[in-house]
Amino acid sequence: MNAAGAEQLTIAVSDNSNVSALLLRPAEPRAAYVFAHGAGAGMAHPSMQTIAAGLAERGIATLRYQFPYMEKGSGRPDPPAVAQATVRAAVAEAARRCGDLPLFAGGKSFGGRMTSQAQAKAPLAGVRALVFLGFPLHAAGKPSSERAAHLAEVKIPMLFLQGTRDALAELDLLQPMVRGLGARATLQLVKEADHSFHVLKRSGRNDGEVMAEVLDAFAAWVTKLS
Template sequence: MNTRLPRVTPLTLKSKDALALSALLMKPRNAQACFVFAHGAGAGMTHPFMEDVAAKLYGHGIATLRFQFPFMEKGSKRPDTPAVAHAAIRLAVADARRRCRGMPIIAGGKSFGGRMTSQAQAEDPIEDVRGLAFVGFPLHPTGKPSITRAEHLAGIRIPMLFIQGTRDKLAEPVLLRQVCKGLRSRATSHLIDGADHGFHIPARSGRTDQNVVAEIALTISQWVERLES
């Protein structure tokens, strides 16, 4: 495990369409892969959860590129339309390919970021992306259990990792198992006992949120290793 303090490189991602987004690259020496890590609908790339997961992944030798969706860049509370979000994801992946040449590229993210990445991949496969990692996939709205939001996943032909809390009100475990079963060998799921959608865990569990973050990073790292083998 890499014990060096993570070095964070601020970036500005620019496209031909004048889209410009802030981003943060954390790239350890001899990194084994790069994870393009998109944030959720309620908080941006500098949210402590995003920072903590990226730092733990750095320790496992995995680079991360976090970026702001346009709505977050503008300070809006209304998430981008899928088309705008997909374009931002493709821009971030293209930048990761340039900065992490020769490394496997993993895409995905927290909640909204993961869902938008999966939609983009299903619509038109993103160049050079080897797998998708979802940290709290929002399978359905709170109190409205359904798997309709997962229908597009059937069109994805690369491996997918679902990391989900057992108390996540946006993804009932039984429904997530159903989705993963339908995706067969392309899907790997990892349930974190007691964690909610924000990956907070009750104090009575004897574990801490940092324990959960460490488990998330280790799970992604081990999954990446299997992808490479």
Template sequence: MPLPAGGSVSALLDGHAGARAGFVLAHGAGAGMDHPFLAAIAEGLAQRGIAVLRFQFPYVEQGSRRPDPPAVAQAAVRAAVAHAAALWPGLPLFAGGKSFGGRMTSQAQAVQALPGVRGLAFLGFPLHLAGKPSITRAAHLADVDLPMLFLQGTRDALAELPLVRDAIARLGGRATLHVVDGADHAFHVLVRSGRTDAHVRAELLHTLAAWIADRA
């Protein structure tokens, strides 16, 4: 996948034929596009008629563990959306991602609208650093003039639920919150919860696919 400043990054496609929408899915800060959680989400969406484009941020492509500066990451998001639009002409487009990837997508949209994108979905929006509760990272969301879906776990150390509710309430009808009971930032659940990670992924996929379908 080409980048606007030159060079390229790797990308993966899941599904296409007969898809009713396309989703550009960005990875989190600690793992690339082939992380098992991201792969399961992409494959599950493809099975539900939503084509998915996953891509690497430049720092992962270069073998670094240090996330790209926001401007570099946002440019990669923008390039991925343009790539998806070229691959799937006519398909309604959505974008978002896991943690860092979701936040870089929303920042890109806040700076300049992502062409053709109808909505943003976040799998664990990283509202603050662990142990440092704040909603300052949500300030740019006021400039996102699109429907937004927040999928958040009740045990997420990077997004205390009362603060998430406060930040989302400020966005009005543009934002939808789906709370995943017992899930942490990686959407893992405790054994004593009586649920498994597979149950959580099924809940995430059902909610995300339905939200996209309603807006496609």
């Protein structure tokens, strides 16, 4: 166990590639979330730990894991094929460890997109739905919806948790994209939050209050599908 009470695991991605993982399972879980990190911060980043702990308080177990590039300390994300293989390995590990629970998958930014790409190519075994914590629709300052094209191939429910100030998902592109996915997609906007769910002081709220809103919405949606 680590200081936050998570069990440390090793996941085999291939014959010559292993990654670290952290399983945080509350006493009475009602669902499990396979939780991938963003491009610039690994599974042990304080924001990842805060989300995992908050979900545990709401009865949701999490399996956080590293992508190979983060495991090696590289600053360049893995090619999509490698990232997607890692997602599949993590989902399989979660199914082994939490097979008694409804299984969800997704992650922050890059991790969420790699999860949806994997699901679009071939369904992730046992996964009921995807949850995105800030889907990166486009690069900052380069508005486009091209990164979302693969979502048309995702046939399970999806929840998009997005800040209204997210520089990687302009609302005039994000909202029609989600509508175009039909009933299987749900968009939960977080007022005045950015891509990391940070809010400015003038909003009248603090980051802790915003994260509670995000996690409450996450848990309520998962409960409906569990």
